[in-house]
Amino acid sequence: MEGIDFSSLNSIKRPELIEFEGISMVHFFTDNWENVQNFQARPDDILIATYPKAGTTWASYILDLLYFGNTAPERQTSVPIYMRVPFIESHFPGIPSGVALAEKLPTKPRLIKTHLPVQLVPKSFWEQNCKVVYVARNAKDNAVSYYHFERMNMGQPEPVDWNNFLQMFMDGKKVFGPWYDHVCGYWEKKQTYSNLHYMFFEDMVEDTGLEVERLCSFLGLSTPIEEREKITKSTHFDVMKGNKMTNYSTVPVMDFKISPFMRKGKVGDWKTHFTVAQNEQFDEHYKQKMKNTTLQFRTVI
Template sequence: MCCRCVLISGTTWVCYIMDLLFFGKTCPERLTSIPLHERVPFLEISRTSPTSEYVQKGRDLLDQLTTTPHLIKTHLPVQFLPKSFWEQNSTIVYVARNAKDTAVSYYHFCRMNYCMPEPADWSTFLQNFEEGKVSYGSWYDHVSGWWEKKQSYSKLHYMFYEDLSEDTGREMDQLCSFLGLSLSAEDKENVLTRVKFDNMKTNKMSNFSTIHHMDQTVSPFMRKNDSVSLGKVGDWKNLFTVSQNEKFDEDYKQKLKNPTLHFH
């Protein structure tokens, strides 16, 4: 079995949940000795090591995994996934987040991640985001493409970040059902405790503080806590101006055309 986590938002949160679901009890030593980005390799990553001695590639990290099933994360749009995903009948979990919060989160991520293109100022970044001129392209095409794939590919579970924030336990139950996993009440509570914002933010194995190209003095990797979710739902209200919001809403009506796909 090979599980692919295709994430446009909530990457670390959902990867950590899935890692705990599969290996939290059987390989507990992983939690304190192996960073999450090594336990769940990033498929399309290609970066130089801190000493510049080698180039670290996602496929190489995947080949080094000793656990089964393999958990892999990617941000790729559906049309760019390797054919092997479909040929191997892989189990896929996709997580989408509402467009405005995605834009804000993406902006701050680009500010602190030196592997990402320089985002310039917020106004410029937002314009580029609306036009799909950012890494991985248009948010509208991304979420719609995977939503449409879900209709024909039964081994794809489509999740919404806001639902996960609203009731993590409920969404985790649905995820377990999809993955064919069964948790005791005690095990479920243990996972829910570990994936709380405060616990993940202070955990060096999950907060990405060990990655040299992320400058968390510019912007923390885990920025906000609304006491419920990993990252704040509705944070866009703190950055969008009134005119930006009005323009974005008009653009949204034109570009998100699938009547069956609804976001909070």
Template structure:
């Protein structure tokens, strides 16, 4: 069977996008948020599935029935693909940069959980994701992808603009918790506590332990509800959806020359931002 052509990037409100996320844009912008909505925001490949699963378990418990019958992407859908979500609160995920989030979320003072990941690991993870995802533009080889990442010609735009835009918003919007992927890897329990506190939840010690076990990388990688194994757009023979979940895998991909180019570019692009990332633990 002939493969479908990969989508092309185009400029959308100053951000690189594909039509998959913009085709119902008027509906997205007119979205009516509720005060108890929780929005999970990430640049792609920054731990989205991980944090969505943590929040789902925090709110709706570890019941075997829910966990075995509903795929995570049905429990926490993309804002752009959201139809009717029966839960309350609604857990909604998006990769939108801060300036494109529908204004009703700000008007309703919704809580927002942002997760940022260091750009080197983020770039590597995004590369492997694009290799196996037929709804993403053709990634090409690693070197050409690397330069495209630096230039911000990615679906959802520039990593630099995304992480710094949301970091800036945090300074003036108190209902925003900014988490780091590296902190979650380092001490999941501690970050789970921060999340629960921010959301006004008080899980028991037993619940916390159960959640920690369920959201462990190996558990999620073996769980068909979270590992992407049933998603027809993903070719897991090319690369697993849940690949490594580590900090520092970029060292297996970056050449010395690429790393020097990246460091110089990073300093230039982030000179006006106070957000700081760790590329090793």
């Protein structure tokens, strides 16, 4: 695939938050809705699904290396991750939509990413029994990461201060809806849909090698241990942060002077942002929101 000309994005204006299909959204993810919903998945497609800032790019890169690290090494140095793993619902002015990029993907399997909550995923992925890899991150770290992402990304609504952001996050008024519904929705789906592999960001940080091994097992790949070790090293946060093909530094809607796309990749950074009062309020609210699920997270490792 040829490169993308991003010049049309230089004058992009921050979008307003809208209500769409019952969740908060921005028009960049709804403008191409009919084509997104009608997307024709193939049985060997792999969907990488996450709430924003939960480890999407990390999981995408691991999968890309597992399938194509050896067969197409030139991809690693010349094709940015957002072209190797298209963002299905994205529709920004002047550049190909996520659907168009996905349809043109030359790879088998096609790796495709989404932030859509489970109920809005194009139906063909379920009908074709596609493998789905979901990555979930604890709410506190996810909120902090999303806050810094919103500050630096012109494709997001006008940012507010941390205190207001946290309240909006708790109220579910963030792009792609409430974190609680997102992580629980895919967790529930996993109970009835066996081709869904649910991963935790905290586990990936704690032992990337083990998580790569589990992923191989789910995908039915017999990747040799040396190869897995190489992938684990290549996908280390600091390595990816310095890699222009994975760190999004080539996308002009993101202002790296405010904050890098890949900021810290740590577990527990929330402690430097939450006040004691915010933490108490958040914990109380969290207990209510998560009382009907068996899903559990670690906020420290």
